Amino acid sequence: MKPVIRHSFNLSFGEAANLQEKLSAKVSTAGKSGKIKTVCGIDVSYSRGTNIFFAGAVVLSFPDMEILSSVTAKDTVFFPYVPGFLSFREIPVIQKCLLKLNGKPDVIIADGQGIAHPRKFGLASHIGVIYNIVSIGCAKSPLVGEFDEPPAKKGGKSPIIYKGAKVGYALRTKDNVKPVFVSPGNLISREDAVQTALACARRYRIPEPTRQAHMLVNNFRKKHEKR
């Protein structure tokens, strides 16, 4: 799978912010995505004192959540972690990883925000735009916006409001656990993004796609460190 838009990730914060604002104009949160047959979860991992990153992507059937295929990649990263610029740190290794993926999944779910971002261009939106693919952001903690505590039962949700607009939902993916924060990445509505994330949630807080990707990439990293 190859990106449709290519650009440098070796940018200053100012340049990165300008790029985010420019590319955010390409984000669409209008469409119905059509029938979803496959969902790809992506996650990145690394060890404490290093700048060697590992990425993992797992493709699952939807809504069965059966694992169909998976790929991993390794890369060296220099961009620091700064809230609001996570994609510049993680996308390079993710691109190396997705390059190994045969075919294009219907949806990509990333660990991070979609449009629930200072410039409406979080990790999931960035991936969605450069690959021109349906994408959803599913973060474990909020970055921007305000929201009420969603109902405690699985499926309970409450909108995340940022600068007067609804950018996503705080979603309970399991009874009595902290919610996850879902926002559209690209080519999907806020509502479809939450429904899809919820449909991917089984018996754990983290939806299967990103949960499987997380397990895969951690095993890959540990195996790589044992040499």
Added chain:
DNA sequence: GCGACAG
């Protein structure tokens, strides 16, 4: 200036 702050 102070506090917030995805992974």
Added chain:
DNA sequence: ATCTTGTCGC
């Protein structure tokens, strides 16, 4: 994100 063992709760 990662460093880490046991432990409390559903």
